[in-house]
Amino acid sequence: MTLLEVDGIHTSYGISDVLFDISVRVEAGESVGLLGRNGVGKSTTMRSIMGLTPPSQGSVSWKGQKVNGMPTSDIARLGVGFVPEDRRVFPDLTVWENLDIARRMHGDAEQWDEQRVYALFPELERFRDRRGGHLSGGQQQMLTIARSLMGNPELLLLDEPSEGLAPLVVDKLKEQIAALQAAGLSLVLAEQNLNFVLDLSDRVYILEKGEVKFEGTSDELRQSPELVSRYLSV
Amino acid sequence: MFDNPVLLFIQLMNGLSLGMNLFIISSGLTLILGVLRVLNFAHGAFFMLGGYVCFTLVGAFDMSPMGFWLAVIGSALALGALAWIIERLMLRHLYHRDHLYQLLFTYALVLLIGDLVKVGWGSSVLSVSFPPGLDGATNLGVAYYPSYRLLLCVIGVLVGLGLWYFVNRTRAGRLVRAARQDREMLESLGINVGRIYLWVFVAGSAIAGMGGALAAPAIALAPGMDAEIVVECFIIAIIGGLGSLGGAFLGSLILGLLNAFGVLLIPEFEIVLIYLMMVLVLLIRPWGLLGKPEAGYR
Numbered sequence: 001m002t003l004l005e006v007d008g009i010h011t012s013y014g015i016s017d018v019l020f021d022i023s024v025r026v027e028a029g030e031s032v033g034l035l036g037r038n039g040v041g042k043s044t045t046m047r048s049i050m051g052l053t054p055p056s057q058g059s060v061s062w063k064g065q066k067v068n069g070m071p072t073s074d075i076a077r078l079g080v081g082f083v084p085e086d087r088r089v090f091p092d093l094t095v096w097e098n099l100d101i102a103r104r105m106h107g108d109a110e111q112w113d114e115q116r117v118y119a120l121f122p123e124l125e126r127f128r129d130r131r132g133g134h135l136s137g138g139q140q141q142m143l144t145i146a147r148s149l150m151g152n153p154e155l156l157l158l159d160e161p162s163e164g165l166a167p168l169v170v171d172k173l174k175e176q177i178a179a180l181q182a183a184g185l186s187l188v189l190a191e192q193n194l195n196f197v198l199d200l201s202d203r204v205y206i207l208e209k210g211e212v213k214f215e216g217t218s219d220e221l222r223q224s225p226e227l228v229s230r231y232l233s234v
Numbered sequence: 235m236f237d238n239p240v241l242l243f244i245q246l247m248n249g250l251s252l253g254m255n256l257f258i259i260s261s262g263l264t265l266i267l268g269v270l271r272v273l274n275f276a277h278g279a280f281f282m283l284g285g286y287v288c289f290t291l292v293g294a295f296d297m298s299p300m301g302f303w304l305a306v307i308g309s310a311l312a313l314g315a316l317a318w319i320i321e322r323l324m325l326r327h328l329y330h331r332d333h334l335y336q337l338l339f340t341y342a343l344v345l346l347i348g349d350l351v352k353v354g355w356g357s358s359v360l361s362v363s364f365p366p367g368l369d370g371a372t373n374l375g376v377a378y379y380p381s382y383r384l385l386l387c388v389i390g391v392l393v394g395l396g397l398w399y400f401v402n403r404t405r406a407g408r409l410v411r412a413a414r415q416d417r418e419m420l421e422s423l424g425i426n427v428g429r430i431y432l433w434v435f436v437a438g439s440a441i442a443g444m445g446g447a448l449a450a451p452a453i454a455l456a457p458g459m460d461a462e463i464v465v466e467c468f469i470i471a472i473i474g475g476l477g478s479l480g481g482a483f484l485g486s487l488i489l490g491l492l493n494a495f496g497v498l499l500i501p502e503f504e505i506v507l508i509y510l511m512m513v514l515v516l517l518i519r520p521w522g523l524l525g526k527p528e529a530g531y532r
């Protein structure tokens with residue numbers, strides 16, 4: 001079953017066009033990577049899916065139902081979780097308060113609650129009474145992911161989860177995301193960290209200047225160093 | 235003057251009761267300012283309208299001993315309903331606009347409600363009598379003090395405690411705090427933030443209506459009374475910190491006490507004192523006593 005179908009969207013901020021005819025598909029249980037350098041439109045693609053910057057053309061469908069034009073909160077309630085790139089924990093709320101406000105039952109799968117989230121991210125339990133703004137970058141990243149899980153999404157959009165984190169923390173985060181995949185969650189990963197994406201994704205899209213330049217499996221991209229050097233090397 | 239403890243005590247109580255009445259009104263303004271980021275000029279007009287609605291309802295409930303208290307509840311409900319209509323039909327279309335549009339809109343409400351009051355209740359001064367049993371004075375040991383003003387102090391503290399509990403100890407309050415910090419992120423978590431805005435505006439306005447009704451027996455109802463109170467509420471918000479409920483509580487107490495003791499110390503300058511206080515706070519802590527610097531402030 002196709003969960004998410006992004007079909008030919010164009011998105012602009014005011015008068016500057018950012019996305020030109022982007023199409024992305026995510027099947028149930030699949031993990032999809034969005035690769036590309038800074039500013040190619042990865043974040044805008046996710047914001048367009050969430051309805052935060054709605055596309056001007058094209059369509060976004062969830063399980064066959066058109067969702068572009070719907071309010072962001074309604075799109076989230078269909079089962080789409082969003083972890084934005086700048087983390088955006090609620091700084092004045094404690095860890096457990098951040099989790100509590102996102103709590104919502106959804107779907108038939110085993111539901112996420114505070115305890116299950118702490119089992120995946122034990123560090124958060126130790127700091128459950130600490131304010132979000134007082135956590136380290138890695139802890140904030142875990143908290144934003146954990147917070148999205150509390151809404152029991154079927155698809156999680158992760159924007160640059162490894163950005164600005166120490167290598168050891170990135171490795172741990174990779175294991176935790178893999179555990180989410182094993183639990184049946186579908187993912188869209190926007191990243192500049194190639195290996196992070198290749199290890200976690202079934203298929204990848206390479207974006208440049210707001211267009212899709214390559215679509216294929218992670219293995220295909222591994223075997224095409226020329227694609228990597230053309231679109232991804234800095 | 236300072237050798238007269240009874241006088242000092244009475245002025246202290248006057249300051250506290252004025253402060254608590256101001257807090258009831260400014261807490262609603264602060265809640266709306268903190269969450270919706272809308273500076274509601276019409277908050278004083280809501281307060282005034284609450285007083286007038288109370289006047290009419292007290293007349294309608296004349297026979298009942300609980301009449302006044304029913305009128306207070308009725309005023310809160312009436313202003314809440316008015317706020318609901320204003321938010322759904324008009325205000326919500328202005329959240330994404332420049333602040334100037336919101337200011338012009340709420341200022342238009344001030345003019346509209348001011349004229350509505352003149353048409354509905356006339357221009358002469360009206361008064362509401364004290365509720366039964368509260369028209370006397372209570373012996374506080376040091377001195378007798380008007381029972382109704384004493385009750386206003388207690389209600390102010392209860393409103394403060396109630397709001398604190400709601401904001402810090404309930405899930406709805408946590409959502410309100412999150413909406414204050416990052417609207418877009420909260421939407422992305424599946425929360426309908428528009429509904430939070432609506433209910434914060436309704437609740438803040440209902441508290442203003444209740445404040446007007448509660449103040450009615452202690453003050454005279456007259457058109458134009460809204461202008462003074464809204465200026466005082468803004469000063470409280472600035473002194474305490476924009477959007478901070480604790481700051482509004484502190485600011486209200488400071489303003490009430492400054493008023494009461496200013497009259498004793500330098501009566502000819504009393505009216506200037508609160509502005510001097512505001513200037514002082516702005517010089518030392520531009521973001522208010524309990525507020526936080528906005529992002530990017532240096």
